[in-house]
Amino acid sequence: MAASFPQGKLAVELDDKKKIKAFLRWFDPDLKRRAFFIEPEKVVCATTLLAVVPNSCCSSPQYLRIPQLFNHLKQRISRTHVWNEATQVVYEIRLPNTAEHGRLLSSAHSEEVLQLAKKMLRYYSLPDDVIEFDGTSRGATASFQEQFRIFNSAYLVFGPHGTGFSNIIWMRCDQPVAVIEFVCGAHSRNVRGCLRSGAGFATYWTLLGGAQWVRYFHVFVQDTSTEVNDFMEVDLLGFSMALRAALTNITVERQTLKKTTETERLEP
16 A cells, blocks of 8 residues: 555554554654554545455455565565664564463573574574564563564574564565474463464464565474463474574575675676
């Protein structure tokens, strides 16, 4: 809508915490100026209505998570924000005081996951510095700009399924980048947050329309107890395999990109 209807008005229903207005002000000031915000349950009348739900694919708006829309969004991000060099690794973690739906790793197991990632980075002769992101910055909720900076600078992101993982939308699409998401499966039925769908497969790969700008890997988690609780453990062998595949792809693609760039420089 932003690109194809530059003069159009955008009606946006406010969320409970009214964060969407602040988000639009940061994300796209021009689009925010064209938007008007409506309290829930209010009715909007318009002389022209643009429906964005294709009859052929989606019976309801929540199914409108299709690659085409996310491709448009990535193009919009590249025009409205200055991109950073992808040089960082980010471990997205969930904390008991901020994660509402369980799916937590114990401190000891989280350290195991972190050390395995660092070991694999060293194996590929890459810096083993890893940013641990829990949604906060200097004791407060991280700003939109801070979240963008962290994830736009990342070439590898890993961590458990959760809202914080939506930040992979900011990762670059013109450099080799990869994502490893820890997801619920058949062996995590006693983990709170995995229960609602049993062995359901909730993943941001689906929520972001296939996330075509990254190489995507899934690693299953498993129960830590026969009783229902908030904690889970990552399949470390599966994580190791995913790291190898992700870092191999990144290394090879970087070499290819470097050769292509050098060849273009030599051409008259």
